[in-house]
Amino acid sequence: MQSPWKILTVAPLFLLLSLQSSASPAYDDSSRPRDSNGHTCVEKLFLKTTCYLVIDKFGSDIIKLLSADMNADVVCHTLEFCKQNTGQPLCHLYPLPKETWKFTLEKARQIVKKSPVPKYSRSGSDICSLPLLAKICQKIKLAIEQSVPFKDVDSDKYSVFPTLRGYHWRGRDCNDSDQSVYPGRRPDNWDVHQDSNCNGIWGIDPKDGIPYEKKFCEGSQPRGIILLGDSAGAHFHISPEWITASQMSLNSFINLPTALTDELDWPQLSGVTGFLDSTVGIKEKSIYLRLWKRNHCNHRDYQNISRNGASSRNLKKFIESLSRNKMLDYPAIVIYAMIGNDVCNGKSDPVPAMTTPEKLYSNVMQTLKHLNSHLPDGSHVILYGLPDGTFLWDNLHNRYHPLGRLNKDVTYAHLYSFLNCLQVSPCHGWMSSNKTLRTLTSESYRSGTREADSPGSSLSPWMDSTPTRWLCCCLQIVSGRRCSSSGPKSWERRIHSTPRLNRCLETKAGTEPLRSMHPWGAQGGRGLGKLMPQTLWGLLRHRPKGVSLSSIFAKCLSLNEEHICMTVQLCMLLGSVTLPLFLK
DSSP, X not given: OOOHHHHTTOHHHHHHHHTTSOOOSOOOOTTOOOOOHHHHHHHHHHHHHHHHHHHHHHHHHHHHHHHTTOOHXXXXXXXXXXXXXXTOOOOOSSOOOSSOHHHHHHHHHHHHXXXXXXXXXXXXXXXXXXXXXXXXXXXXXXXXXXXXXXXXXXXXXXOSSSSSSSTTTBOOOSOTTOTTOOTTBOOGGGGSSSXXXXXXXXXXXXXXXXXXXXXXXXXXXOOEEEEEEOHHHHTBOOOGGGTOGGGOSTTTTTTHHXXXXXXXXXXGGOTTTOOSOOTTSOOOOOHHHHHHHHOGGGTTOEEEEEOTTOOTTTGGGTGGGOOOOTTTBOOEEEEEEOOSTTTOOOOSSOGGGSOOHHHHHHHHHHHHHHXXXXXXTTOEEEEOOOOOTHHHHHHHTTSBOGGGTTTTOOBHHHHHHHHHHHTOOSOTTTSSSOHHXXXXXXXXXXXXXXXXXXTTOTTOSSOSOHHHHHHHHHHHHHTTOOOOXXXXXXXXXXXXXXXXXXXXXXXXXXXXXXOOOOTTOTTSOSGGGGGSOHHHHXXXXXXXXXXXXXXXXXXXXXXXXXXXXXXXXXXXXXXXXXXXXXXX
């Protein structure tokens, strides 16, 4: 992804690409999040100002060009939002005109020249060039670059404002005039006089004189959830109704101001720190909501320190925005989820710009050292692995993108080519028609994974030992994964029987290392069991008689199996494992 600040300045171009299609039947999004009237007023002012600026300066010319059957590419180049530098290829999203490009562009320029409206200065088309908005824009830019709230009166990194890095990203401040009051801190004198940690619990029970915070939260082990992530963690999303003609209506853009001021991210709906219900009907509770459901003393204790384009390389530029006091605050579960941008970039030759395995290891270690010096005792850090992005091209390249569904003229392959030509692709390596490049990107991804998992490394979830490989193989077999390329063919089938697991434990014949997988695999089990990885769920569910969770935990401790141990610990923390059942 490109710089998040640029997202707020490309609105006119984004609008041009979708103006080619006309709106049709109404689309009602009644489930959208609603914020305060003051916040809504600011958002509407921002969007209306941008809209009026575009229409006032370019509206007449855009209408004339579209009426003359010029597509969005021609309009963009005619108005000089898009340019073709000398020696550079022509970047276009829609099919080229039947006539030559040079002839069509000259024809379009003649139409604009005949326009009676005063000519405009392209260099001054940025909304932030307006004198009244220049200072506000500068402050917004600074907040986004530093990943701190735009409105934070007491400078405690928490806000009463939802967007612009406000409480959509981290817990809502309950007193923005007192720096000592913020979510996640240990209560001040059991919050007898005020709610110092913003969890809504304070005062004294008149029946027995015991502070409510002490009565409800003492011994409950409150803890926060913090995500260090990229656009996936921030929940980047462009709503199809913004660019799909069949879904456009007066209500289509109601959420656009919120999205723009959240950098086109939706952290309030994310899988880690989300606290609002999904607007698309997907019933999924975030890790934060599960922690909150288990213990209401965790109320508002979440931080989404994610950015579009974040990677292990640039995390150090904004990790300081993380708010945790080693002495005054509760412990936290920190999830490190830089899952793509170390191998993803938009350069014409993306491979040299990828993070090397050695540098990846160094970057991660620097982050862990920083966290170790800032997190309270009892905190945990969970590392997410890099996914293999080959599925993007394999599953999407021949499907129509929302921009091309009306006329069936723009597929995802066309969009990928357009973004790669502009060198703004979020991942040229995997979003490319070049199979060799996709393969090289996957090889870089695998080498980075091997480096992080190298024997003897303090980050290695699987140490290089024979007992470890046996246990690894058994985990794979239970989850239906292939254990060994040379093993019995029956091992390749999904195995659900205890006898076969016993045989696996007895034969100890597996040799294949554990494959990387998403720690929160959706196929891990049923109900609350979905919180657990598929392998762990299989081991718990199909373990031999007499093998308890406690013995598995002891075994992994003896083998230094950090990955399994931390997963078991997290499951315990989330309350997704019924301990009386598994500890028999």
